[in-house]
Amino acid sequence: MAEAGRPNPNFMNGVPELLILRLLLEREMYGYQLVRAIRGATGEAIALGEGVIYPALHALEADGALASRRETVAGRTRVYYRVTTGGRRRLGRITKDYSRITGAIRDVLRGPPSEKPAF
Amino acid sequence: MAEAGRPNPNFMNGVPELLILRLLLEREMYGYQLVRAIRGATGEAIALGEGVIYPALHALEADGALASRRETVAGRTRVYYRVTTGGRRRLGRITKDYSRITGAIRDVLRGPPSEKPAF
DNA sequence: GACAATACCTATCAGTTCGATGTATGATAC
DNA sequence: GTATCATACATCGAACTGATAGGTATTGTC
Numbered sequence: 001m002a003e004a005g006r007p008n009p010n011f012m013n014g015v016p017e018l019l020i021l022r023l024l025l026e027r028e029m030y031g032y033q034l035v036r037a038i039r040g041a042t043g044e045a046i047a048l049g050e051g052v053i054y055p056a057l058h059a060l061e062a063d064g065a066l067a068s069r070r071e072t073v074a075g076r077t078r079v080y081y082r083v084t085t086g087g088r089r090r091l092g093r094i095t096k097d098y099s100r101i102t103g104a105i106r107d108v109l110r111g112p113p114s115e116k117p118a119f
Numbered sequence: 120m121a122e123a124g125r126p127n128p129n130f131m132n133g134v135p136e137l138l139i140l141r142l143l144l145e146r147e148m149y150g151y152q153l154v155r156a157i158r159g160a161t162g163e164a165i166a167l168g169e170g171v172i173y174p175a176l177h178a179l180e181a182d183g184a185l186a187s188r189r190e191t192v193a194g195r196t197r198v199y200y201r202v203t204t205g206g207r208r209r210l211g212r213i214t215k216d217y218s219r220i221t222g223a224i225r226d227v228l229r230g231p232p233s234e235k236p237a238f
Numbered sequence: 239g240a241c242a243a244t245a246c247c248t249a250t251c252a253g254t255t256c257g258a259t260g261t262a263t264g265a266t267a268c
Numbered sequence: 269g270t271a272t273c274a275t276a277c278a279t280c281g282a283a284c285t286g287a288t289a290g291g292t293a294t295t296g297t298c
Binding site: 015018022023025042043045095098100101103104105111112 | 132134137138141142144145160161162164165214217219220221222223224226227228230231
């Protein structure tokens with residue numbers, strides 16, 4: 001049962017996918033770069049390792065949501081990913097779902113109008 | 120990889136716990152009642168079955184976050200749960216964690232100031 | 239020459255949640 | 269009167285994520 005304090009103990013489902021698609025929408029990136037971009041964009045609140053990102057990128061590409069391009073820079077191979085049209089649709093869907101659910105949770109956390117806020 | 124459309128495909132971790140504690144803070148409830156309260160409070164956005172709620176209640180009680188009281192009404196036994204002092208602390212912690220992370224995600228979804236909103 | 243950082247990758251483990259199933263009672267419909 | 273549904277509890281196994289840990293290879297630094 002999720003202990004608080006650790007960087008991010010499980011927490012959410014589909015969020016890695018959501019963050020990846022949203023960040024790649026702005027500009028194409030390669031995996032290793034994405035790993036740090038997520039740390040950076042969330043102010044360390046969310047830290048997804050390479051073991052999460054790479055498989056997710058592969059799956060998204062296999063699903064046609066991402067397309068990739070290889071480039072070798074200073075002897076290192078980078079695989080740049082960009083969002084496809086299908087990926088944009090997918091991002092739209094999951095963003096809507098995500099907002100719907102977190103919105104519902106927020107309402108519950110706020111509590112009924114009568115009650116003075118719990119926090 | 121989380122298919123959209125189903126009632127609530129996995130989605131989050133610790134959210135059942137969060138909702139349970141928050142709703143029980145307002146008034147004590149029994150398990151079956153909670154199942155419907157969650158459906159109701161989230162406008163069907165989140166529907167947690169009994170297979171989620173009962174084990175969660177047992178675990179929270181075992182952890183000292185909830186206390187229970189049995190009552191028989193019209194031949195049916197109800198187990199009412201209320202939040203303990205420790206449970207209130209716990210709710211405070213996980214609410215803060217939750218807000219921190221969803222806040223970070225919201226920032227990412229909003230995108231950089233320069234960019235026009237994606238949706 | 240060792241070590242850290244970059245850059246890719248995969249396999250396994252652990253934790254959650256979902257779905258199915260089971261028991262039992264009371265109320266309702268036929 | 270009996271079949272069915274809603275109430276109310278409970279547990280187990282399956283499925284899915286995501287976290288951890290490991291593995292390769294190159295470049296740059298001390």
